[in-house]
């Protein structure tokens with residue numbers, strides 16, 4: 001009889017990179033179809049965002065999540081927390097964990113726009129002047145380290161084991177890449193999924209350089225939180241006219257070192 005913990009770990013270890021890489025390649029080919037005239041510029045954009053993603057995985061997931069917080073060592077511990085007295089069955093605990101961490105990510109994302117110290121890190125995601133699938137992986141390592149800590153802290157506070165985040169993590173990269181991809185999604189994607197999920201059109205509103213777009217649609221997986229807390233903004237027929245953070249659009253901000261140093265170099269700018 002296989003050990004269920006080991007089987008779960010194997011599924012995440014294989015599923016996470018396979019789903020991330022599979023969706024990346026699928027979207028890259030689909031996007032390439034549309035933009036064959038800009039191959040060198042697009043390749044540079046993709047490589048820079050992927051390089052930042054690699055640094056982020058090492059720092060946020062490896063160093064902070066793995067070494068500092070010890071998430072790997074405590075993955076299957078069952079902490080005592082707010083939900084412990086309810087003695088929830090496993091399925092209910094997974095559902096509660098998935099919704100609670102998605103709410104935590106919504107709340108942390110809103111805070112990242114409200115509090116300048118966090119915004120300087122989160123601005124690295126918004127400063128992408130052109131959205132494509134790799135924008136969905138482009139986060140400053142410190143932005144993501146805070147995010148990992150807030151999600152882990154939410155689960156521990158509720159008394160839900162950390163492995164539950166592994167379930168959500170499987171779909172996070174593919175969903176995030178799909179939300180940012182520069183591809184013509186068929187109309188049924190919005191029609192059938194917008195009631196439940198943060199769709200590409202809904203998330204692209206959030207990449208507006210200006211209010212009210214950038215102050216709306218903070219959700220990560222479920223569209224519920226924006227509707228519930230009054231930050232939902234329905235997408236228009238086209239993308240917002242200005243995408244990104246105009247003050248950080250120049251090439252010097254888009255190199256790997258430019259992206260990593262943005263939170264410090266942009267401190268004196270009005271962004």
Ligand SMILES: [Zn+2]
Nearest residue numbers: 109122126206
């Ligand atoms: Zn944001």
